[in-house]
Each structure stands twice: as structure tokens, then as C-alpha cells.
Amino acid sequence: MAPMHAQERVLSFEEARRMVEEQAGTVRKPATEAIALDASVGRILAEAIVADRDLPPFPRAMRDGYALRAADLSTLPARLKVIGEIKAGGDPSPFHLRAGEAVGIMTGAPAPAGADAVVMVEHTQGGGQSVGDVVEVLKGAAPGDNIVPAGAEARRGAPLLAPGMRIDEGVIAVAAAAGKTNVTVYARPKVAILSTGDELVNLDAAPGPNQIRNSNSHSLAAQVRKTGGEPVILPIAPDEVTRLRALIEQGLHSDLLLLSGGVSVGRYDFVEQVLEELQAEFFFTGAMIQPGKPVVFGRAHGKYFFGLPGNPVSTMVTFELFARPMLEALGGATPRPLRFLHAKLKTPITRKPGLKRFLPATLSGEFENAEVELSPWQGSGDLASTARANCYVVIAADREEFGAGEWMPILLR
Numbered sequence: 001m002a003p004m005h006a007q008e009r010v011l012s013f014e015e016a017r018r019m020v021e022e023q024a025g026t027v028r029k030p031a032t033e034a035i036a037l038d039a040s041v042g043r044i045l046a047e048a049i050v051a052d053r054d055l056p057p058f059p060r061a062m063r064d065g066y067a068l069r070a071a072d073l074s075t076l077p078a079r080l081k082v083i084g085e086i087k088a089g090g091d092p093s094p095f096h097l098r099a100g101e102a103v104g105i106m107t108g109a110p111a112p113a114g115a116d117a118v119v120m121v122e123h124t125q126g127g128g129q130s131v132g133d134v135v136e137v138l139k140g141a142a143p144g145d146n147i148v149p150a151g152a153e154a155r156r157g158a159p160l161l162a163p164g165m166r167i168d169e170g171v172i173a174v175a176a177a178a179g180k181t182n183v184t185v186y187a188r189p190k191v192a193i194l195s196t197g198d199e200l201v202n203l204d205a206a207p208g209p210n211q212i213r214n215s216n217s218h219s220l221a222a223q224v225r226k227t228g229g230e231p232v233i234l235p236i237a238p239d240e241v242t243r244l245r246a247l248i249e250q251g252l253h254s255d256l257l258l259l260s261g262g263v264s265v266g267r268y269d270f271v272e273q274v275l276e277e278l279q280a281e282f283f284f285t286g287a288m289i290q291p292g293k294p295v296v297f298g299r300a301h302g303k304y305f306f307g308l309p310g311n312p313v314s315t316m317v318t319f320e321l322f323a324r325p326m327l328e329a330l331g332g333a334t335p336r337p338l339r340f341l342h343a344k345l346k347t348p349i350t351r352k353p354g355l356k357r358f359l360p361a362t363l364s365g366e367f368e369n370a371e372v373e374l375s376p377w378q379g380s381g382d383l384a385s386t387a388r389a390n391c392y393v394v395i396a397a398d399r400e401e402f403g404a405g406e407w408m409p410i411l412l413r
């Protein structure tokens with residue numbers, strides 16, 4: 001029996017992406033858990049990080065030098081009396097600067113009362129360590145120079161970071177500065193991965209002459225992990241309706257289902273038919289892109305699913321373009337927009353218009369010499385050349401010729 005296909009709904013890349021983002025905007029936040037700050041990199045912040053004290057907590061010297069009154073520097077060089085020294089972590093309270101006085105001060109030390117500027121030690125001469133020494137200041141200063149006022153970065157109680165951020169070294173620095181040893185993060189969403197195809201075998205099996213190894217379940221699991229999800233690899237589904245249906249139903253118990261293969265128009269591509277039997281709602285059944293045109297996005301049993309084309313490069317690209325923002329939302333992350341960089345094309349490209357293309361490529365060179373070149377073999381199944389590529393060149397759907405030296409949008413991998 002030839003498969004029945006869901007009513008065709010092929011969108012432009014932009015429409016399809018917007019459709020995913022729109023649905024992603026409606027998902028509920030996952031449960032939360034508290035974990036050690038040092039184990040939290042890559043997780044999604046589920047609490048606001050709040051300043052537990054003024055930041056900085058005291059007026060902080062930004063340079064090694066002398067704390068002084070800017071008004072004392074109206075004639076240069078100015079000769080000021082050194083009344084003491086404050087180290088980082090030191091106590092400024094013994095000092096209250098009066099006209100004509102200076103205090104030796106170190107980076108990170110609290111500025112004393114009465115001082116309104118710090119002059120770098122490089123702009124002074126003769127200043128000793130001892131009280132009563134005279135320092136000669138060679139350069140003027142404005143009030144505020146080289147002193148960060150208390151609370152300038154944040155007042156105690158002010159929110160510093162909002163929930164939904166992916167925790168990286170920057171977030172960890174802020175949380176650490178706010179005294180947090182534990183942070184509340186969102187639970188990782190479970191993502192079922194179901195590869196379909198009669199030709200597929202597991203990695204631990206010896207493939208027959210006409211069989212191929214199931215690489216997609218593993219590349220998808222890696223993408224899921226990198227995006228903050230927990231992959232659940234299901235057994236390979238044959239191109240046969242009953243078993244496929246049982247495995248799809250199993251996959252719909254996870255938070256998200258990713259299918260690979262079986263979404264094209266071949267005689268044994270049953271994925272859409274089975275999903276339709278399960279009363280699935282289809283948001284799209286194709287996108288005007290290459291690779292990955294047959295990509296499917298829908299919802300069944302209250303769970304979102306993506307039918308990703310089985311061609312390994314298509315699977316990887318369509319995960320990046322469509323599944324990623326949904327998985328981010330299911331994980332409580334604020335989905336981040338696609339970020340395109342630009343690089344100069346090394347060799348001209350000619351492509352038939354009609355599809356927006358995301359072609360594996362290599363970005364090389366730095367600064368004004370950044371150049372991008374398509375990976376040598378452009379059939380969408382060349383895994384090794386894709387693995388060596390470090391970006392995708394984005395080729396507009398409405399043009400045919402792209403000359404050497406043209407600035408092209410690229411997506412980093």
C-alpha cells in the first residue's frame with residue numbers, strides 16, 4: 001500500500017521558522033531543580049540573580065596611584081602630602097582627605113572620604129611609602145576619574161540576570177559575585193529520537209552489503225545534548241506501519257519527538273501517514289530549503305514532533321534551523337535568534353533559484369581576510385566533508401549567481 005500524505009503545506013524558510021518560533025512561544029516552563037553553581041554550565045537559569053549588596057560595595061579605585069581631590073590639581077605639577085596608604089581589602093576609615101593631601105592607593109582598594117579621583121602612579125613622581133612624604137602629580141584629573149562609585153553597577157536587591165539565560169562563564173561570574181553557591185535551573189527536556197529505515201543497522205551490528213549504519217540517532221543525540229536536552233534513543237523503526245506506529249507512540253511520551261527519515265514521497269515513507277492516524281496537527285510538511293526540503297513540524301498527543309529528512313546532512317541542518325528553537329523553549333531558555341555572520345566568498349557559486357540553501361562550508365582567515373568556501377562535495381549526504389566544515393553558507397532563494405569576493409551570510413556550526 002502506498003503511503004498517504006498529510007495535506008501538503010510547504011512554507012518558505014522564513015515562514016517555517018516563524019511557525020516554530022510562534023509555537024515555541026506558547027510552551028510552558030519546565031520544572032526546576034537546584035544544583036551546584038560549578039556544575040551548572042550549559043544549563044538554563046530558572047531564577048533571577050539579584051545583587052546581595054551594592055556593586056561595587058565601596059567606591060573602588062581602578063588604578064594603582066594616589067587618591068586625591070581633583071581641585072588640588074589646578075596648577076601642575078601639584079605637590080601633595082601623602083597621609084597614608086590603602087591596599088586592596090584595606091580600611092579607608094582612618095583617612096579623610098583635606099586640601100593638599102593624597103593617599104597612596106591600589107587597584108581594588110576603597111577610596112577614602114574626601115577623595116574624588118585617583119591619579120595613576122605613572123603620572124606622579126617622588127611619592128614615597130611613608131607618611132609625610134610629598135608626591136608630585138604631573139597630570140590633572142576630573143572628579144570621578146578612576147573611581148567607580150559604590151552601587152554604580154547595581155544597587156543591593158537589583159536584578160542582575162533574568163531567568164531563561166543559558167549559563168556560561170559570564171553568568172557564573174555574576175552568580176558567584178552575588179554569593180550563590182547553588183543555582184536553580186530548569187529540568188532538561190527529554191527528547192525521543194526515532195530513526196526510520198529498513199536499511200539501517202545499529203552500530204554494534206555488522207552491516208550487510210546493502211545496509212548502512214544508523215548515524216542520525218547519534219548525531220541528533222549530540223545536538224540534543226548540546227542544546228540542553230536529554231536524548232532518549234529509541235530502537236530503529238522499519239518502514240512498516242504497525243511497528244513504526246508503536247515506536248512513534250512511545251516517542252510521544254517524551255517532551256519532544258525527533259524522527260529521522262521516511263518523510264519524503266517514496267513508496268515506503270510512512271511517517272506522515274502514521275502521524276496522521278494519530279490525529280497529528282501539521283504546521284508544515286516542507287520548507288523551501290536545501291538540504292532538508294521534506295522537513296515536517298507538527299503536534300500529536302499534546303507533544304511537538306519534527307520529521308527530519310534522513311539524509312544525514314539534512315538531518316543535522318534541519319535540527320539546527322527548526323528543532324533547536326523548540327528544544328530551547330521546552331528547556332526554559334529564551335530562544336535566541338539565528339545569528340548570521342558575513343564572510344567573503346572565495347569561489348563563485350551558481351545555483352538555481354527557488355530554494356534557500358544552507359551549504360556546508362569552511363570559514364578561514366581573520367579580520368578583513370575572513371573567507372568562506374563551500375565544502376567540495378555538495379550532495380547532501382557527504383558526512384565527512386560536513387564534519388570538516390565549520391559553517392553553513394546561506395544562499396538566497398531569489399538569485400542565481402554569487403561572485404568571488406561577495407559578502408555572504410554564514411551560520412556558524
Ligand code: AMP
Pocket residue numbers: 195196197199200212213214215216217260261262263264266308309310311312
Ligand atoms: P529517507 O529520508 O528515509 O528517504 O532517507 C534518505 C537517505 O538518508 C537514505 O539514503 C537513507 O539511507 C539515509 N538515512 C536515513 N536514515 C538514516 C540514519 N538514521 N542514519 C544514516 N543515514 C540515514
Ligand code: MG
Pocket residue numbers: 196197198261262310
Ligand atoms: Mg527511509
